[in-house]
Amino acid sequence: MSRTMFGRRLFLFGLVASGLSACASKFKSYSGPEVTRVVVQKGQRRIYLMHQNSVLKSYDIALGFAPEGHKQFEGDGRTPEGAYFINRRNPSSEFHLSLGISYPSKTDVAFAQAQGKSAGGDIFIHGTNGKNGTGKRDWTAGCIAVKDQEIEEIYAMVTDGTIIHLNA
Template sequence: MRTVVAIAAVLALFFTASCGDKVHQYDGPEVTRIVVNKGDRKMYLLHGTEVLKSYDVDLGFAPEGHKQFEGDGKTPEGRYVIDRRNPNSAFYLSIGISYPNREDVEYAKAQGKKPGGEIFIHGGPRPKDPDGPDWTAGCISVTDREMIEIYTMVRLGTVIDVNP
């Protein structure tokens, strides 16, 4: 019986490792808010006012100012929420930001343009992506290793404040 249990444990370990399981368990304090300071290229995961983790980030290729239109290369500014999770992201793992909100859509529409969308916090660049800082199309990028932590710690509905 012990042999069967030992073999089952080894097989379970093998299958877990071979599946490329990216996400781990997190049992620390709840992340109640994310703050991104674009000017400093920093992101903070907070529990109340306590900083749990901080990360250096890359932004959209035109980092100054608030995202207004599809293709402008800007990272949105303002208050949003984490509204989706993508374990199969082209950028390793990703969590979605609720841009555009109603005001973003109305402003772009008034200008005769689309607001864009698909804004995420995601892992690092792929080989085909541009080198250097601020390479995304408007997303917030961290390393793949950091993205594992973020993906594990942050829940749907978490508020994200993106500051200039």
Template sequence: MQLFNRRQASLAILTTLAACGKGNSVKTAPAPVFKRYAGPAVTQVAVYKDKRRMHLLSGDMILKSYDLGLGNAPVGQKKFEGDGKTPEGLYYIDRFNPRSRYHLSIGISYPNQRDRAYAAQFGRSAGGEIMFHGRGPGGNVVAPNKWDWTAGCIALTDTEIEDVYAMLRIGVPVWIHA
């Protein structure tokens, strides 16, 4: 009989605690809200460094185009970590970061095997973490009057990166032209 009373008491305590949680005044952060995209699939991204322009394409059709910022030393191929250049060549979308310090970010597959091999010839690192990203809190605080301010990434406005984030998927090819 005593065991039965302990079970009843335990259930009563748990029920009371659960009820207390419903009116809890502790607030949790709201879940992030992401834009949705229901149009044609993006089949490739074309970045033209010299024009500071990016196109999202479905087949041969341009779905959206954006002006962009590049690395702080944008001319030429990225060769080494810290050179401030944006890579050139074929890469792929390989990750999404909803908690980027630059609002949202989308990773590309730099460095690839060729990039690593080139840098290794000189005993250097090719670098990494090349992303499409927004400008982040406070805008571009690194170089407020410049578009080319990143360490090699491709920068858009926060509103634009929200659109791009919704449209891209893992594996989409990214052609970065000089």
């Protein structure tokens, strides 16, 4: 094999390896205590990953652009309140990574329909993908946003089916 061909193969191998390591970096592993529930305190702008009654991790959050009160309709900018569960994950999220929340419930849908409106949906815990920060400035359409590094940890720690309590 010529030096030129060897150099090209080495270059391509390096390119593929660096691409794979960049992709793999957002997927963390976790082997600690099970996250038995997630608690969101909207007023405190905090999310807590719990094992029974012990806090494993907590993070600052940003919420919907009109966060006070329970989400009732699509486009109202509110973040839901109540008990839901993590029902899906999106490794290709526009916001780095995301975990789906089971909103709307049957009750949420029935209320919205009685008002002639849609309850909406697609509520997630997600990163920012460099689009916005977290903290006091609320900017999502009703989701819960954390920093990208934090959603990587949450994504690894929280499994589908985990209960999430969203409190005022």
